[in-house]
Amino acid sequence: MSGASDPAILSVESLSIALPKGGDRPFAVEDVTFSIGRNEVVCLVGESGSGKSMIAHAILSLLPKGVGISSGAVKVVGQDTARLDRRALRRLRGGEAAMIFQEPLSSLNPLKRVGEQIAETIVTHQRPVPPAAEIDARVQDLLGQVGLPNPPLLARSFPFELSGGQRQRVMIAMAMANRPALLIADEPTTALDVTTQRQILRLIDELRRERGMGVLLITHDFGVVADVADRVVVLRHGKVVEHGTVEQVLRHPREAYTRELIDAVPKAQVRSREDKSGAEALLRVEDLRKTFVVRRGWFRPPREVVAADGVSLTLHEGETLAVVGESGSGKSTLGRMIMRLTEPDSGAIRLGGQDLRQLRGEALRQARRGLQIVFQDPFASLDPRQKVGDAVARGPMAYGTSRAEAMEQARALLARVGLTPAAADRYPHEFSGGQRQRICIARALALKPRVLVADEAVSALDVSVQAQVLALLAELRREMRLAMIFITHDLRIAAEIADRVIVLQKGRIVEEGPTAEVFNRPREAYTRELLEAIPGRRFFDQPGIVEGVA
Structure with a gap:
């Protein structure tokens, strides 16, 4: 070439x-x-x-x-x-030549302020070394060029104080500091929401x-x-x-x-779906509220972040509800509150008529059996020292199932999610990312839940592996009459799997309804902005755009 x-x-x-x-x-x-x-x-x-x-x-x-x-x-x-x-x-x-890596948080020094790290790049490569005032001005100019607000404040911030999109912009500023002829960007937008990605x-x-x-x-x-x-x-x-x-x-x-x-x-094309609104309501979330107080050091006032501002939703048997929005919209916090992994400030979470917020101890443990979660990072979700079969069998054993029976069920579940029963005797590091996510799905299903929460469960996977996992989840939903809350920043995935969609912005539901209605006739400007940011629309908006593909 x-x-x-x-x-x-x-x-x-x-x-x-x-x-x-x-x-x-x-x-x-x-x-x-x-x-x-x-x-x-x-x-x-x-x-x-x-x-x-x-x-x-x-x-x-x-x-x-x-x-x-x-x-x-x-x-x-x-x-x-x-x-x-x-x-x-x-x-x-x-x-x-400069490089932007996939995960900016692991690429930035957590103990150094952002401005210092950009300045270090300039000092390392420019001879003679410019005066300190000139370097400081250059740092702030670079932060402004990559679209970050208030460069003087950003320069004094530590990486953990910034969002994922802001950290990636800092990495770009560092890469641009010495005007490279070649820029290498290794999956720079994989974990970002569609608007930040754009x-x-x-x-x-x-x-x-x-x-x-x-x-x-x-x-x-x-x-x-x-x-x-x-x-x-x-x-x-x-x-x-x-x-x-x-x-x-x-x-x-x-x-x-x-x-x-x-x-x-995923082509962001909504398929016709059965109306599940007449089915049994398995989960009701009523007026959920949560505010985090972020403390930022001795001389800086704490900052309040509203993660949920009166969120209410209903999930029916056999239904998939997609929760979409940008990073910081409150999607994952909502999922964690439903699981009682994060405690809400107020509101109710009713599963089968029981308010989970009122339950404690053994009563909560028994109720949680009907509600399981699959997280974004399968490797971090699995104990690296525990064999896969034990990881899947541990849940049923905690509820009284014998080890022999639990292991037999674990092997059957591993086979059901597309792995061999022999996978039970191997460790997580011996599997690919897609295989590890299948293991996490098997572990979640081991307790025969009625509701499955999937928090960005496919966002870090290759598109081909992603398609396989989504197809698997769709099969399991039909087979087990599972109800799913699918949290995602990718609206293409929401269009493909969801019966209904909730759009979150700054902790509030700004739009909700059947998937076809929200995607084809969005009422809110924010929803339209998310839809317009879907990558590859000029190629993939219509079926049959690729020759030979139906």
């Missing part, structure tokens, strides 16, 4: 990266070639394990121990990065156009690809299976694997 201009800012030439012996394949990346020109965005797309992030790390010579380039070369502005010494690499990283992608695009940068964007979401890419490289098991312009790949994919990835993207 050739870039848009000559010479290329990035040139990946027949790159192969060898894995240690004993792995599931000999190469993480095998014979990969592509280039990026000035003012061009190239997207690397593929499932987990396809080699996308390995390529990004190879570009900056950040490969883990035991993994190395076995053949080929990576050149940034003409420099073969594998041949650079430590000093030259330090000048390159954060200088001519803002971040627009920001990267604006900075690219202003500065003529080349951008390598790594993603598993073809919706994002549709919005930003000039060219696309599709990877599978470390090999390039397809490449071309965004129009060629999305409109006329040649490979079956590419078609599978495109088919797996």
Whole structure:
């Protein structure tokens, strides 16, 4: 593949990266070639394990121990990065080439203020070092350029005081500090809500156009690809299976694997659904309220955050209710309050006629059996020292089921969610992210709940794995007559699985109703804004947009 201009800012030439012996394949990346020109965005797309992030790390010579380039070369502005010494690499990283990682909180120093961390990037790379006043002005200018309000205040803040979108903007400010020729963005919007995602992608695009940068964007979401890419490289098991312009790949994919990835993207198309309003009301939430008081140090006044402001909802047997909204809207807090993991300030949570807020001790424990939750991060939800079978069987055993019977049920449940019964004898780290989420679903179902709360249960998964887990949840709902509260920031998923939708903004329900009504005839400007921010709408709004796809 050739870039848009000559010479290329990035040139990946027949790159192969060898894995240690004993792995599931000999190469993480095998014979990969592509280039990026000035003012061009190239997207690397593929499932987990396809080699996308390995390529990004190879570009900056950040490969883990035991993994190395076995053949080929990576050149940034003409420099073969594998041949650079430590000093030259330090000048390159954060200088001519910068990287934005997927999780900004783990990339930022929690003990340093945001302004100090940006300033450190400038001091490391600019010679002579500018005066302190000039650096401070540059830091605030960068924070303003990435759209953060009140740069002087933001510069004095610690990372934990910022939202996910704000932290990602800080990472972009750091990356832009030394005007790089190449920007590498590794899944920079995966965990962000649709409006923040759109803002971040627009920001990267604006900075690219202003500065003529080349951008390598790594993603598993073809919706994002549709919005930003000039060219696309599709990877599978470390090999390039397809490449071309965004129009060629999305409109006329040649490979079956590419078609599978495109088919797996939720299309925000509402399907006709049975009206469940006449079914039994399993769960009633009445006027739920919760305010958090955030203390910010000795000399700064505490800040009040309203997470729930009079939230009421009803969930019927066999119904899926989607709760959508931006980060900070109160979605996850609502789910945790329903589970009594976070205590509401006031209101009622009635499950089968019992107000869970009035129950304590053994009575609460017995009532909770009918209400289970699946969290966003399956790895953090599972004990790494406990075998999977024990994790699934532990719930029934706590309610009096014998170990032998509980383990038999656990193996059957693991098989039901698409794993082998032998998975019961393995540990969580031996499974992929999608498999771990299936384990968490099996664990939640082990107690035969009537209501399942899924809190961003598929947001961190590849689109193909995401589609499999959503299909599994839909099957289980029909089979077990489960009622589900599905908390998500992705409106495409809500359209695909929900019977009804609740839209939250700053702790208040601003719109609710049947999914088709909310998506096709939204009453509120905020709902319309969320819908307009769905990535890839120009490609995926209508069925049959991809040739050969019904």
